[in-house]
Amino acid sequence: EDQVTQSPEALRLQEGESSSLNCSYTVSGLRGLFWYRQDPGKGPEFLFTLYSAGEEKEKERLKATLTKKESFLHITAPKPEDSATYLCAVRDSGYSTLTFGKGTMLLVSP
């Protein structure tokens, strides 16, 4: 059974204070690891897909990296508008569905 564990559950940062969110996963065969951002009262918004260990993707202040067991979402010099819940999900080979972690709630204070 696929498992996705995210840590920490919640993270509070000062504006400009860089940090990383962790996503550990267990799958039989990875067909993609996904990062989503979810704002309160809204649906998850797609950020990145990573397919193989060593792959990295960047978008503004966010950079996602992938190893064989975990993924990190690095946030560089965050701003208050980066406050949201960040969700990690995996797709196992042979399946069409995503298994989600419970998310990390990020709060960036000015």
Place this chain on the structure above:
Amino acid sequence: DAGVIQSPRHEVTEMGQEVTLRCKPISGHDYLFWYRQTMMRGLELLIYFNNNVPIDDSGMPEDRFSAKMPNASFSTLKIQPSEPRDSAVYFCASSFLGVGNTEAFFGQGTRLTVV
């Protein structure tokens, strides 16, 4: 494209009543997923369709839940009868699983409260 459209955005109903949630996927997408989100359990897959055909409904919690996809542009999730423990946010998502395209796009969700 307007994205995945769900209705209603909010639904408050009394225990025992029938509830129907609606979803219009992104045009051209061949997969449709229904998820439920709670604080305790996070996002859980309920059922998904491929080309309008239900593929896996093992996540549907009870026989009180049913889902249909009569055509490529419309799906419903029905709860009958509803119970307070069904209170959650229900999301519909769609995707087109081609080479290089694997992400799912979510609607804004329906917040269901059963009193």
